[in-house]
Amino acid sequence: MIEVRELTKRYGDVVAVDGLTFTVRPGHVTGFCGPNGAGKSTTMRAILGLDLPTSGEALVHGHVFRASPAPLREVGALLDAGAVHGGRTAFAHLHSLARSNGIGRSRVAEVLETVGLSEVAHKRVGGYSLGMKQRLGVAAAMLGDPGVLLFDEPVNGLDPEGIQWIRRFLRRLAGDGRTVLVSSHLMSEMALTADRVLVVGRGRLLADTSMDELAERYRRDVFVRSGDDAALAAALRSDGAEVTAEHDGGLAVSGMDERRIATLAASRGVVVYELTPRSASLEDAYFDLTQDSVQYRGVAGRSAR
Template sequence: MIEVRELTKRYGSALAVDRLSFTVKPGHVTGFLGPNGAGKSTTMRAVLGLDAPTSGEALINGRHYARSPHPMHEVGALLDAGAVHGGRTAANHLLCLARSNGIGRARVTAVLEQVGLGGVARKRVAGFSLGMKQRLGIAAALLGDPEVLLFDEPVNGLDPEGIRWIRELMRSLADEGRTVLVSSHLMSEMALTAHRVLVVGRGRLIVDTTIEELEQRYRRDVFVRSPDDRELARVLEAEGARVETPPDGGLSVHGLDAPRISELAFGAGILLHQLTPRSASLEDAYLELTDESVEYRAEGAAR
């Protein structure tokens, strides 16, 4: 389990993380979302002891990461796939890490096969593509068979097959009861991967919830089709709804839920052919939540 308690981190006058608190529990893939500059990477570095908090603390299984006697057996992390000596082979890179934590050569071979790099184990990392380096970084995170895993933008450079693979890997790790925290800017991917999401902006927690709860909270409308759309619109507007007519027909109803629309249509003797509540996508919800926290915005971008 990961616990962040009133974490604050300043770099001179810049406030990167501002009294941030959250808990990441086992058995879930937790998405860590936020605009550029929101404090995600700084928080993950603080969890791993790479940045010292200005105040507050970050704990893994109730203690600071630096106090773990065998850190790779407890925590696996991928923060920067490029942080590898290019002159080493993939196998030698992992073997150096393994020896520091009493891990045998057989485990190195196993994780290279697991991430799909068994065939290039003896090749130098300098010749690897970004996607191959990401796979090597993931292999390093898995090396100690840890119960807690942190991934910072793990799908960067991966092709569609690789993205599906890492998605299934993270979910399978969570299903085994491990704690998985993953940051990403790809909302469509997080909607398929994560069970829960932490959304941060300007170093503060905006929301901590499940994917389903977040999408439902930002429900867009109810789509309705009827042989008598015009009369149905009149009845719904009389009840206070805002009704729009999409170009392809039907009605987009705001301000009334599906059961109430059904009751009103029944009472007016109007037949319904379709009645579909439509929730916002994770991307829609995320953009609305973080609109005031975006640090860099292109000219003409929607607010």
């Protein structure tokens, strides 16, 4: 388990993380979302002991991670896919890491196969694409078969097949009972990967919720299609709901959930063919949460001729 308690990190006058508190539990993929400059990478570095907090603490399994005697066996992390010596082969890079933690050569070969790099294991990393380096970073994180994993923007540089692979891989890790924290500034990506989401802005926690709860928070209405929309609309309005007829048929109902709508329709003898809760997109929810936390804003102007 990862516990962050009142974590604050300042760089001179700049507050990168401001009193952040959250817990990441095993068995879930937890998304760590926020605009660029929100403090995501700084927080992950603090969890790993790469940056010392100005105040507060970040714990892994109840202790400070930098004191771990076998770090790769406890926590795996991918923070910067480019932080590899370009003159080394992938196998040599991983083998040097493995030896530092008492991990054998067979495990190096195993993780290279897991991430799909076996065929290029003895090629120099300097010739790798960004996507290949991301896969190598995932392999390094998995060397010690750790129970806690942190990935910072792991889909960067991956092609569509690679993106699908990393999604399935992260969910499999969580399904094995591991603690998985994945940062991204793309809520659309987290919607396809994460079970829970932490949203931060300017170093502060804006939301700590499940993806389902976030969608429910931003529920817009319920779309209903029935055998008698007019009769159902009248019944719904008399029971306090707001009802709008859709131009292509059906009703948009707000102020009442789908169970109550179905029960009311049944009591009036109206057959219901469709009953669909509709929410704002998770991306819209993200923009609403972070609209006051965006560090840099562009202005749409005229295109140059």
